[in-house]
Amino acid sequence: MAEAGNFRTYHEPFVGGGALFFELHRQGALRDGAVLSDRNPHLIEVWQAVRSDVDGLVERLAEHREYHDEAYYYRVRAEIPETPTGRAARVIYLNKTCFNGLYRENSRGRFNVPVGRYTDPPILDEDNLRACSVALADVELRCQGFEEAAAGVGRHDFVYFDPPYVPVSKTSVFTSYQKGGFDEADQRRLAQVYLDLTRKNTRAMLSNSWAELVLECYGAFTIHELSASRNLNSRTDRRGAVSEALIDNFQQLPSARKIAV
């Protein structure tokens, strides 16, 4: 459906869980390395630990798995470990055991999601962590905002933007993963960055919700409508398929020697 062509370095400026990066790595499509960035320093610290100290991480998560219960969750949530690996294990542990796997911070930048109700949360998935560690071995990890990330993109590179989505329902609000959030002005600045990259002839793809603001900002590009399943709603009757927009600028670029992504 979307084809990126041959590219040099792969960039993901809103890496989060890195879904597309890991899929492209699995396909052997990343021949010239990758730069993964995110504004969240705790998240980048997790990927750094997965890459550089997977043994230590496995050890710490095995301890968390052994002690996990509600009281332990709140103790771990309240304390910040001194070592990078300890902090990374804390973030993974909280992510696997918190309510709905959400990531949310209060105004002081402290993670504030309550404990989730699980019988056997997957606190340690050793095979997966080790596979991720191999995938990340030669990757550059940077803690930076999307504008800084885009400034480091070369003309023959390929960029995939997966920003916090524009809210679509009447009750949802602009996403606030972190203090600072990501509001309409950020969405518009991102659209400008996308346009600037296109003017430099850099291939770029972007996903977002199927929202008026998105259709307006990216009207000059190819917009594919995708149906995605979402389960991040506290009301189960509101979970289900939603439309998402996948935008690419490949038609706007002169050279199109294509391979599928």
Ligand SMILES: C[S@@+](CC[C@H](N)C(=O)[O-])C[C@H]1O[C@@H](n2cnc3c(N)ncnc32)[C@H](O)[C@@H]1O
């Ligand atoms: C929708 S998530 C990315 C999902 C990711 N592609 C995945 O597969 O999990 C958005 C990410 O953007 C990050 N973020 C929010 N504002 C940012 C900004 N201004 N610059 C860079 N990253 C930002 C958040 O920390 C979060 O990790």
